[in-house]
Amino acid sequence: MAKPRAQAKRVGMEVSIAVSHAVRLARAEGIAAYPITPQTHIVEYLSSLVANGELEAEFMNVESEHSAISACIGMSAAGARTYTATSSQGLALMHEILFIASAMRFPIVMTVANRALSAPLSIWNDHSDIMAARDIGWIQVFVENGQEAFDHSIMAFRIAEHPQVLLPIVVNLDGFILSHVVEALEFVDRETVDKFLPPYKPRHRLDPRRPVTMGAFAMPEIYTEVKMAHQVALSEAYERILAIWQEWGELTGRYYRPVEHYRTEGAKVLFLTMGSLSEVAEVAVDDLREAGEEVGLLKLRLWRPFPFAALREAVDGAELVIVCDRALSPGGPGGPVHSEVRSALYPLAQRPQTLGYIIGLGGRDVSPATFKEILVSARQELQKGPSQEFYLFGVRGA
Amino acid sequence: MTKPLEQTTWQEIEIGGILTKPGSAREYDVGTWRSQHPVWTKSRCIKCGVCWTTCPEGGISEQPDGYFDMNNYCKGCGICAKECVTGCITMVPEEE
Numbered sequence: 001m002a003k004p005r006a007q008a009k010r011v012g013m014e015v016s017i018a019v020s021h022a023v024r025l026a027r028a029e030g031i032a033a034y035p036i037t038p039q040t041h042i043v044e045y046l047s048s049l050v051a052n053g054e055l056e057a058e059f060m061n062v063e064s065e066h067s068a069i070s071a072c073i074g075m076s077a078a079g080a081r082t083y084t085a086t087s088s089q090g091l092a093l094m095h096e097i098l099f100i101a102s103a104m105r106f107p108i109v110m111t112v113a114n115r116a117l118s119a120p121l122s123i124w125n126d127h128s129d130i131m132a133a134r135d136i137g138w139i140q141v142f143v144e145n146g147q148e149a150f151d152h153s154i155m156a157f158r159i160a161e162h163p164q165v166l167l168p169i170v171v172n173l174d175g176f177i178l179s180h181v182v183e184a185l186e187f188v189d190r191e192t193v194d195k196f197l198p199p200y201k202p203r204h205r206l207d208p209r210r211p212v213t214m215g216a217f218a219m220p221e222i223y224t225e226v227k228m229a230h231q232v233a234l235s236e237a238y239e240r241i242l243a244i245w246q247e248w249g250e251l252t253g254r255y256y257r258p259v260e261h262y263r264t265e266g267a268k269v270l271f272l273t274m275g276s277l278s279e280v281a282e283v284a285v286d287d288l289r290e291a292g293e294e295v296g297l298l299k300l301r302l303w304r305p306f307p308f309a310a311l312r313e314a315v316d317g318a319e320l321v322i323v324c325d326r327a328l329s330p331g332g333p334g335g336p337v338h339s340e341v342r343s344a345l346y347p348l349a350q351r352p353q354t355l356g357y358i359i360g361l362g363g364r365d366v367s368p369a370t371f372k373e374i375l376v377s378a379r380q381e382l383q384k385g386p387s388q389e390f391y392l393f394g395v396r397g398a
Numbered sequence: 399m400t401k402p403l404e405q406t407t408w409q410e411i412e413i414g415g416i417l418t419k420p421g422s423a424r425e426y427d428v429g430t431w432r433s434q435h436p437v438w439t440k441s442r443c444i445k446c447g448v449c450w451t452t453c454p455e456g457g458i459s460e461q462p463d464g465y466f467d468m469n470n471y472c473k474g475c476g477i478c479a480k481e482c483v484t485g486c487i488t489m490v491p492e493e494e
Contacts, residue, residue: 105414166413204416213417219426221403226415228408 008186015146015178016041018185019085019111019171022153024055025193028083028109029200030075032060032068038087038123040113040179046083065090069097069108076106077214079205081157084108087175088115088129095133101168102137103230104215107160107200108168110138111153114275114326115175116362124363125175127274131327131336137230139169139237140303142274146183149173151254154193158244161200165237172303174276176363192251238305258307259314260299263289267296269375270315270352272323272341274300277359277366281324284371295375300337308344315345318352322378324371325358325390334358334390355381356390364394428455432474434489440465442486449478449487 013021019042023031031050033043049055058075062068065086076082086094091112101108112130116122130140139159143149152171160169173179204212218226242258249255260278263285264270273281278299288295298314298321300307315321323342325335333339338356345351355378360366374393381387401410412418436449436458449466450458457472479487 103415203413204418211420213420213422214414216415216417216422218415219403222406222411225406225408225411229411229413229415232408233413 008188010184010186012182012184013146014041014180014182015149015173016113016180017045018146018150018183019153019173020045020049021187022150023083023109024049025188025190026081026083026109026154026157026197027194027199028055028057028081028157030058030060030072030078030080030082031084032062032071032075032082033084034063034065034068034086034090035061038090038113038115040085040087040111040175042085042111042113042179065093066097069094069101069110072108072110073097073101073104073106076101076108076202077104077206079200079202079207081161081200082106082108083110085111085113087113088117088123091129091133092117095136098133098136098138098168100215102234103226105166105230105233106168107157107166109153109156109160109171110168111149111171111173113175113179114172120362122362123176125177125276125326126361126363127172127326128328128361130170130172131329134304134336137167137234138304139165139167139234139241140172141169142172142301142303143178144276144278144299144301145185146178146181147185147254148256149178150185150187151248151252151256154188154197155244155248157200158197159237159241162237162240162244163201163203165233165240166203167234167237172275177276186252188252196248196251235305238302238307241302241305256301257310258300258302259310260301261314262297262299264296264298264314264318266294267318268294269320269322269378270296270298270318271371271374272298272300272321272337274303274326274337277324277326280366280368281371284368287368288372288375293375300341303337306340306344311341311344312348315352320378320382321345321352321354322374323354323356324360324374325356326360328358328361328392334392338390353382355386357393358390359393361392370394427470429457429468429470429472432472432492434474434476434491435472436468436474436476436478436487437490438466439486439488442484444484446483448481448483452477452481 050059117128156169245256323338342354
């Protein structure tokens with residue numbers, strides 16, 4: 001911690017409402033959302049903040065998520081600080097427009113309360129929605145608890161609008177497990193947020209006095225170059241994200257890293273989790289450490305840009321990395337996170353073995369005991385040689 | 399456009415592919431796409447300009463003598479030949 005600070009008051013609040021307050025403190029100017037399921041209280045509460053005059057913003061109720069994200073693009077193009085939130089099928093319905101938002105470099109902030117995709121119809125949590133939208137070209141962050149959801153919702157605007165970044169950003173938080181629970185969290189005062197987050201200054205905006213063409217078509221001679229420019233911008237956003245997180249740490253005492261470590265010292269086995277699973281895994285790691293196991297936990301916070309160097313450094317000395325996915329790529333390598341982690345570690349001369357375990361699909365409960373069972377299973381598999389590409393753990397009939 | 403597309407590097411592209419100057423479409427010779435082009439038989443042309451009016455691409459220009467001809471933006475769609483009042487326009491394949 002850079003400097004000691006007075007303990008702020010902790011309040012108990014539903015995480016969705018806390019995210020709404022973060023967006024209020026960030027002074028979002030344009031919000032577009034489809035208010036009906038799949039949705040959280042985030043935009044519902046934001047609409048009342050706008051209606052009550054507590055947030056000076058244009059709130060557009062639209063008829064679908066496809067329209068919500070399209071309206072966000074329009075508002076961002078006009079130069080507004082823009083926000084939306086969605087979940088599962090809503091994110092899927094946005095799909096084609098998500099690529100346009102990032103390629104046209106509109107710094108929209110979106111909260112995705114991660115939920116399962118239908119069918120079968122499920123309203124519960126997993127990461128199927130965002131993993132199906134992995135390649136949308138947005139910055140993607142995962143949060144673990146209510147405090148992180150609040151903090152990252154504010155930092156997201158600063159990151160997205162950074163003149164050398166100018167990319168949209170998804171803040172992923174687990175649906176229901178986080179979005180609908182009451183957590184204790186610290187607010188940050190208006191003055192601090194205003195200082196941290198100055199008004200958005202768009203590089204270009206829709207302005208009849210200074211006309212520009214947005215969304216022009218590209219001939220084959222130039223499309224690849226435009227993609228490269230986007231790719232480089234997203235990769236190079238990494239250093240700026242870290243710098244902004246550092247600045248927030250100095251203001252609040254809460255520091256964030258792209259790959260978080262929990263009791264990894266001397267760990268031979270590392271679990272790797274994302275989102276709210278991480279707190280459950282921490283309990284399991286505590287118990288296992290107590291029982292003498294050399295086990296630690298890595299939490300992947302930054303999904304895009306992918307933190308290659310930080311991940312490679314984090315697994316140094318480990319013999320086994322057990323990646324716990326909350327999504328399945330059917331007919332493929334199983335979990336998308338495991339697939340990418342394994343791929344990122346492959347070039348290392350000394351690399352740990354990796355195993356992919358898929359858990360918590362469609363709201364299936366994951367307890368500390370689950371991680372202990374996974375550890376037993378992983379050791380058995382390693383002993384006899386992995387029998388499967390991945391493990392849909394806990395499935396009946398396996 | 400300061401440079402031909404095929405020489406532009408990714409670093410030279412404005413953020414988001416935004417075009418900051420108007421008139422860039424004028425620099426695309428879309429006429430190179432066509433597989434056929436219109437030919438006017440002047441003896442039957444009454445200079446009515448229906449071809450010029452119905453061309454969706456601005457691919458037809460009026461000549462100083464009042465007759466019409468295609469320009470570099472003609473994609474060879476054939477609408478002019480279809481709409482010509484006197485039937486004086488024939489579509490001719492490019493290779494001829």
